[in-house]
Amino acid sequence: MNDLVVYGTPVSPFVRKVEAVLHTQGVPYDFEMINIMDMPDWFIEISPARRIPVLRDRTVGEEGVADTIADSSAICVYLDRKFDAGLYGKDAFESGRIAWLEEYADTELALPLGMRLFRPILFPRFSGQDSDLETARKTYQEELPRHFDYLEQTLDGNEFFVGDTFSLADIAVGVQMTQLDLVAGTVDDSRWPSLARHTQAMKAHPGFVDNLSACGKMLGRLVPEKVDLNGQKAVRDK
Numbered sequence: 001m002n003d004l005v006v007y008g009t010p011v012s013p014f015v016r017k018v019e020a021v022l023h024t025q026g027v028p029y030d031f032e033m034i035n036i037m038d039m040p041d042w043f044i045e046i047s048p049a050r051r052i053p054v055l056r057d058r059t060v061g062e063e064g065v066a067d068t069i070a071d072s073s074a075i076c077v078y079l080d081r082k083f084d085a086g087l088y089g090k091d092a093f094e095s096g097r098i099a100w101l102e103e104y105a106d107t108e109l110a111l112p113l114g115m116r117l118f119r120p121i122l123f124p125r126f127s128g129q130d131s132d133l134e135t136a137r138k139t140y141q142e143e144l145p146r147h148f149d150y151l152e153q154t155l156d157g158n159e160f161f162v163g164d165t166f167s168l169a170d171i172a173v174g175v176q177m178t179q180l181d182l183v184a185g186t187v188d189d190s191r192w193p194s195l196a197r198h199t200q201a202m203k204a205h206p207g208f209v210d211n212l213s214a215c216g217k218m219l220g221r222l223v224p225e226k227v228d229l230n231g232q233k234a235v236r237d238k
């Protein structure tokens with residue numbers, strides 16, 4: 001049994017964010033699966049917002065609410081301090097930039113990507129239906145490009161989003177962009193070359209590899225081929 005327990009599912013980008021910090025720091029942890037469609041009462045007690053992830057630190061307490069932290073951003077701040085990870089920049093301005101990019105990724109990017117692209121592709125397949133490609137394509141073609149433009153411009157040809165080192169900003173954007181990659185591939189590298197390169201780097205990063213491999217296994221049967229969001233026809237459409 002490890003000191004830390006992460007509650008969630010690897011397929012959540014917010015859980016991926018927490019796992020990326022833990023793997024980057026080489027911290028072992030237990031993982032307990034939570035089905036977001038049917039959350040048990042004990043989980044709702046520790047997650048009043050009814051969201052994953054939640055972290056428990058058994059060095060603080062073994063059970064109940066007081067030894068848990070909900071929300072990926074709160075958890076990442078805690079882990080960064082606890083393990084002195086240095087993922088929030090080297091000075092005040094960098095910390096502010098990182099917090100901004102994390103917030104942007106968690107809200108502005110995550111909402112269309114999760115609710116209007118990832119879920120419409122995946123969720124109908126749970127019940128053997130076809131993906132809602134019209135919604136996913138509309139989101140990809142009409143809603144997301146301005147966010148990709150902003151991220152491309154922010155990277156400005158650099159390897160990392162803030163300063164010259166890997167930070168929580170790279171993790172926060174990376175977990176969303178890899179969510180897209182899981183079902184539809186990386187963005188067009190002729191239009192968003194820095195962002196496409198960044199996503200590829202995150203896919204290979206030790207913080208991401210185990211989580212993405214677990215996601216690949218979980219999604220493999222439901223989304224065996226990536227969906228083409230540019231064209232008129234999905235690659236895997238029967």
Ligand SMILES: N[C@@H](CCC(=O)N[C@@H](CS)C(=O)NCC(=O)O)C(=O)O
Pocket residue numbers: 011012013014036037050051052053070071072073106
């Ligand atoms: N701000 C939260 C967002 C977490 C979140 O939205 N998680 C989703 C899964 S990706 C969730 O738990 N959704 C519950 C539901 O849809 O019922 C965080 O950073 O942890």
